[in-house]
Amino acid sequence: MSHFIDRRLNPKGRNLGNRRRFIGRVKQHVKEAVDASVRRRAIADIEGGDKVAVPRDSLLEPSFRHASEGGKREGVLPGNRAYRAGDEIPKPPAGAGGAGRQGAPDGEGEDDFVFAISRDEFLDIFFEDLELPDLVKRTLEGAAVQKNRRAGISVTGSPSNLDLSRTMRNALGRRIALKRPRDADVEALRARLFELEMRHAPDEADRAERRRIEAELAEALRRQKRVPYLDPLDVRYRHFEPHPEPRARAVMFCLMDVSASMGAREKDLAKRFFVLLHLFLTRRYDTVDLVFIRHTHQASEVDEDTFFHARETGGTVVSTALVEMLKVVEDRYPPSEWNIYAAQASDGDNYQGDSLRCAELLDGAIMKLCQYFAYVEIIGEAEAQILRDQTRGTELWMGYRGVANRWPNFAMRRIAAPGEIYPVFRDLFSRREKEAQDG
Amino acid sequence: MARVADRGLLFSGPDWSFDTLRRTTDAIEAIARTDLGLDCYPNQIEIISTEQMLDAYSSTGMPLMYKHWSFGKAFIHHERLYRKGARGLAYEIVINSNPCISYCLEENTMPMQALVIAHAAFGHNHFFKNNHLFRQWTDPDGILDYLEYARGFLKDCEDRHGARAVERTLDAAHSLMSASVFRHRRPPQPSLREERLREERRLREEEAAQHYLWSRIEPARAPGLPETDAAERRRALGLPEENILYFLERHSPSLAPWQRQALRIVRNISQYFYPQRQTQVMNEGCACFTHFHILNRLHAEGRIEDGAMLEILHSHTSVLTQPDFDSPFYGGINPYTLGFAMMQDIRRICEQPTAEDRDWFPAFAGSGDWRALLGEAWANFRDESFIQQFLSPKVMRDLRLFAVTDTEGEDVVRVSAIHDEGGYHAVRDALARSYDLSTRSPDIEVIDADLAGDRLLRLRHRMRNGIPLDARDREATLGCLRHLWGYDVALEEVTG
Incomplete structure (x- = not known):
């Protein structure tokens, strides 16, 4: 039972x-x-x-219930010591909270x-609503969790994982091996016995057959009882083992102008921007490769230390960095296997005419490869006042604006102070307001 | 193991296995059936982990429940208390369903499992199956199906109408949950199939109602129903109505069909728990009496070791502790203690009555047949009537019960009666009254709603002994009610 x-x-x-x-x-x-x-x-x-x-x-779950004070109440209490009927017990003075709990020991307010x-x-x-555009498509949601994967079968498990067909197959095999009489055979014996019993005038052969069949039937029933139809031995469960879900890989390109016009202040701002992006990517991906490309009038891939600290002199040709990035992608990061992110920081200076080529490179090749391309223009605090208008700016800024209009996964902002980085970062990666509302 | 079996023991040592569990359960069942004559649903005993126990706690003890933030809050709350060591977990949870599901914690030792199985899988189980309130008001065959359906339905609603809208509706419905039971008339028991049909019909109606033409057509008024006649109007609405959600489900002018269905679900769950709220003392008393009797008998027969029995008795007594009213641990009368003490006392009165018992309980003192008497009590009473009928002077003396009255405006609390000759009746009456749900929960009714006029929904709270509603909760709950009704709501508090 x-x-x-x-x-x-x-x-x-x-x-x-x-x-x-x-x-x-x-x-x-x-x-x-x-x-x-x-x-x-x-x-x-x-x-x-x-x-x-x-x-x-703010977590109130209200209901209609009696107030704790007011009216006439009666109650029954256990453990009387010395009270007699008619005794009066003074109430604790109001506000003292007679039977109230003493303060919580861990100092948290009740x-x-x-x-x-x-x-x-x-x-x-x-990271609330900081999700990168199109991210959902390529990354696995909640990729950090372990997922259960089928891992063969087992003899123990929870009923919901019962492998019915395998269990029945085992049962069938065991029944055959141990020669358990089939229900149909038993039925046939019974029918034959019934038929013999119904004969009006059984002759000797009938009686002999009847005895034989009775014995056979008894034996069959005994066997059936001995060899159960379904035995705990037959039961199999589907077995699952937790398996870490593979997360997608990402590579993040940090592009930065290191010409003389980028001072320590600009580089510091750029670094903070890169750090936040990196933090965000490590959250989303198991492995995040970093590629640092610095450029003056020529670009080169360098290590992180060099990227931020070494000095370089020369002109400024932004497109060289983009070309270098394309080259690295082609060499090491096939877009079919890697999610590609790029973050570019610059002060907006560029060799005359090169901005057009940058826009062409982005339109023609890079934007197709990238999940996201973020550009920040680091400006002086004085300039920030002047450059409030997004539609005006350096040649590079104007060129990138065209790209931004054509590609939803291209974003650009100007920043002037450390305090502006986080809002910019949020802004850069936040889902568009409208999308959020529709969704 | 062979050694253990040779000695006739069911188990030995603290570790349990499914073998010992099975063997022990069979032994318990044999005594439950033949000796106590219990009549139980088939048992489904599930071994669960602590996390699963916390989970069951937070969804009102049910094995499956729809999703709502308040259950998450309860989970966090219980988990925190548990992790801090402020509170242990229940050893078991038992569900009034057929088959009767009881959850046993994996951390229990084998003696504890024996205790828990005798307590829940036989004591509570018998009570669920036989007590008239449960028989009449709950549907143990269908409850799990119904909850499954409710969960699916509300999840579907979230997909369709947004999680926020469903949450608001459920919040509001939960606030009215305790004021939404049929106390007197038998609620209709919907089968799963009927429920599905009802839902389909509602959806069809919803679609039909969206046709713009319908909003242009004045629905024909039923002839012979002059709408100025307030009494007639109230009669047509079935007023007064004690079940607020039921009234809203049927008559609220602003609810969408799915919201009506959601209210219905909440209301049905509230109704399902109503018998439990009325039979706490009896239910626990029955379970404690059962485990105590069965395990003592197994021990007497030499099937449980002394050590195991000591552990069982230790748990038994700690569950049944009744702190005195002035103790820092006091939290009201312990229903386990009261129920167990009363039932043990009934047995004593049947077997070894004193002159006092013969005086108080002439019908059964000395009758000897305590099994039949307890069986009848378990079947036909609820806490209030059980106390009124069976609380003996001895139990009142043992627990040293005394009654007090606390009147607003006075500086003192008066001791109105104590456990002495002159006070037994008064104490017993007061205790019985305190278990009467109709005095414990506020008496609130919907009394009027003029659907053709200003659509003000009027409710009345009939105050008993001048006890008002909690003001803050009242306002918040009225806010919820307004949300569901769609128009203004007024609550009057009258004495009487």
């Missing part, structure tokens, strides 16, 4: 859907907590979970509902 089921093997995290809804509900508070710790922490250890305190009021968010949830909020 009692049946046991081992549920421990069932998939975990059944409550994640509810948790997600809960976090969605208190999004505002979670966001504030995340923003606060982003300000507090260094970029290198941005990743990690955090504690969030939510005022209980008015707050405190919970911890995991690293993934933290980053999700941090």
Whole structure:
């Protein structure tokens, strides 16, 4: 009558859907907590979970219920010591909260509902609506999780994984091997016996046959009982093993103008921009290769240190960097295997006439290969006042504007101060407002 | 293992295996059936991990539930308490379904599993199957199907109408959940198929209603229904109505068909739990009595070791602890303690009555047949009537119960009666009343709604003993009600 089921093997995290809804509900508070710790922490250890305190009021689940005070109440209490009927017990003075709980030992107010968010949830909020365009197409959503994969069969498992056809096949094989009489045969014996019993005048042969069949039937039934139709030995379960989902690979090209016009301040801004992009990409991809291409009037691939610190003199021909990037892509990063991102930082100077060629290179080759191409123009703080108008700017800026209009995955911004990087970064990668609303 | 079996033991040591579980369950079942005469649903005993236990906690103890943020909140809340060590997990959860599902925690030792199985899979199981409230008001054969359907339906709604809209509707419905049960008349029991048909019909109606022509046509008024006649109008709406969600589902002017269905789901779940809320003391008492009797018998027969029995008794007594009213651990009367004490006492009265018992319970004192009497009590009573009928002076003395009254405006709380000759009846009455759900939960009814006029929905709260509603919750709940009704809502509080 009692049946046991081992549920421990069932998939975990059944409550994640509810948790997600809960976090969605208190999004505002979670966001504030995340923003606060982003300000507090260094970029290198941005990743990690955090504690969030939510005022209980915002989680109120109201209902019609009696107030805790007012009216006439009666109750029955256990553990009387010395009271007699008619005794009067003074009430604790109002506000003292007679039977109230003492302060929580961990110092959290009782008015707050405190919970911890995991690293993934933290980053999700941090990167909220920062998703790269077309990213969903190429990357696997939630690629960090392990997925269960079929891994043969096993003799234990949860009922939901019962492999019915294999179990029945085993049962059939065992029944044949152990010569379990088939139901049809038993039925045939019964029918024959019935027929013999019905004979009006059985002769000796009939009686002999009847005895024989009775014996056969008894034997068959005994065998059937001995060899069960389905034995626990036959049962097989589909076996699953967790398997890390392969994540796609990405390569990020950092292109930067290192001519003399790019001073320490400009390079610093550019670096912060690259760091944020890199952080974002490592979140999305298992491996993120970095390629640093610096250029003056000629471009070369260099290591990170050289990229940021070495000095170089020369003119400025931006298109050389693009050509170099194409060459690296062709050599090492076939677009069929790699997601290609590019981030370019420059002060906007360019050799006269070269900007047109840059636009051609982008239109003709690079934009087709790239998931995303981000361009930031680093300008002086004084210029920032003048260059508010997006439609005006250097020749390079004007040339790129044309590209931006033609390619939705091309974005460009001007930045002047460290404080502007994060908003720009958000802005660069945020889904377009309209899309977000439609979606 | 052979050694253990030779000695006639069901198990030995703390570790359990499915073999020992099966053997022990069979032994428990034999005693439950032949000795106690219990009548149970078939058992489905599931071994689960702590996370799964927390999960079951947070979805009101049901094995499957639709998704809602409040369950996520409950999960976080329980998990936090558990991780901090502030609270242990329940050893089991049992579900009123057929077959009767009980969850046992994998971390339980074998003696604990025996305790839990006797408690839940036989004690609670018997109570679910036999108590009249459960028989009459719940549908154990269909509940899991229904929840499965509800989950699918609400998920579908989220896809169709957006998670936000579904969440708002459910939030509002949850706030009215406790005020949405039929207390007196039998609720209709929908089968899964009927429910699907109803849903289809609603969707069809929705589509028909979208045709712009319909909005231009004045629906013909039923003849002989003058709409000025308020009494007639209320009669047509079936007012007054105690089940608020039921009323909204049928008459709200602003709900979409899927929202009506969502309200129906919430209301049905609330109704399903209504018997449990009325029989806490009895249900736990029955389960405790059962496990205590069965395990003691197994021990007496030499099938459970002394050590295991000590562990079982240790858990038994810690569950049944009743802190005194002035203890920092006091949190109300422990239903396990009260129920178990009363049932043990019924047995005592049947077997060894005192003069006092003969005086108080002439019908059964000394009758000897406590099995039949308890069986009847489990089947036909609820907490309030059970206490009124069976609470004996001895139990009141043992628990040292005393009744107090607390009147607004006075500086003192008065002790109105204690466990003495003059007070037994008063204490018993007061305790029984405190388990009467109609005094515990506010009495709120929908009394009027003029659909042809200003569409103001009027509710009445009949205050008992002048106890008002919690003001903040009242306003928030009225906000939810307004959301579902679509027009203004007024709640009057009257004494009486």
